[in-house]
Amino acid sequence: MSTPTQEVAEPASKIDLAEAGGSGGEIPSFDITLKVRRYDPERAEDAWWDEWTLTMYGTDRVLDALHKVKWEIDGSLTFRRSCAHGICGSDAMRINGRNRLACKALLKDLDTSKTITVEAIKGLPIEKDLIVDMEPFFQSYREIMPFLVNNSPEPTAERHQSPEDRERFDDTTKCILCAACTSSCPVFWTDGQYFGPAAIVNAHRFIFDSRDDAGDMRLEVLNDREGVWRCRTTFNCSDACPRGIEVTKAIQEVKTAILTRSL
């Protein structure tokens, strides 16, 4: 390395950007009215609604509107969010009456001429504002044994599986446990003991996994009075799933599996 090399600072962008100017790249902005159902047992016994008018941009999501309120207007507004990019599943909420992830619902896709209402997901106990107690939800999840059970001796390498066998349960591996499906289910609203779509989806993920040996046990768990037979195929769960899982179809496949097993 005797030849002296001249260090050149790397440019900020390797692509030649057009001179900024004109209105070509401008993001449209609009006013929205955001109405949030508030609940704080330390302040009032009953829930109440708060309304804010905000100027938001075409690239903003409902989560950005909530952030704007929390960071600039009312710091007491409480909600869960972690990754803010549709993976962690923390910010499922009822937006205009439908369960959505606040970080995936773009404001421009909603009717911005009307008030946008945001509530906590239904059916689980509200703790504060948009935060619910997820413990009953996770309890059902635990009961279906969401882990691989294999009775054969442990192999030295990985357990092999054909692409077709992997494809069989591919849809249900996408679940992020946001509870949007379970809390959109009208059966779960009145009957909190119902296992709920999310638990069944996660059972489906292992029941149809060729490497798993505990399918029968999971089917037995879901053959309960509060199991798959409580499903009324209203498709609310499939509509609510932010990951596009065909939830109702998965539940139906578990029903068929229980039925064929007992015949």
Place this chain on the structure above:
Amino acid sequence: MTTTNSDSLLPAQGIEAPRSGRIDPKYLRNKSSNGSFEMAAWVFMRVSGLALVVLIFVHLWVNLMVGDGIHQIDFGFVAGKWANPVWQFWDLTMLWLAMLHGTNGMRTIINDYAEKDSSRLWLKSILYVSSTVIIILGTMVIFTFEPCLVNNETGELFDSVPAFCHDL
């Protein structure tokens, strides 16, 4: 079970800290799995539904389309049908399947929509009692139906009997 851990209580108004392990009892399943009753009920709804489509449409066709159609229906027509064991069996099956199908549907709706255990119990009791009464009553009518009633004292037919009884 609601476990109250004093360490997990926040100072204000005794609100428990998050994840202190308590779950509202209304979310806890009572571990009494009643066999496969729900599965049987689910299968029954589908099978009886299919059977009822055939039973009801044949019933309607025979009563309303065949022969004189709607004008033939009177006391005598029904009496004539029930003199035939095939139609007795047909109507009996229709009665039982329709009643059980409907009762199970109502049971499901009550389970879904009744919010209190006591109202659920009451609604279901009324449902079960009324469907039992209707099923028993209907079955008795189909099997004990006698169109040509005879007056025991005079040994003659009552005035109210249909015309065909006089020809027998």
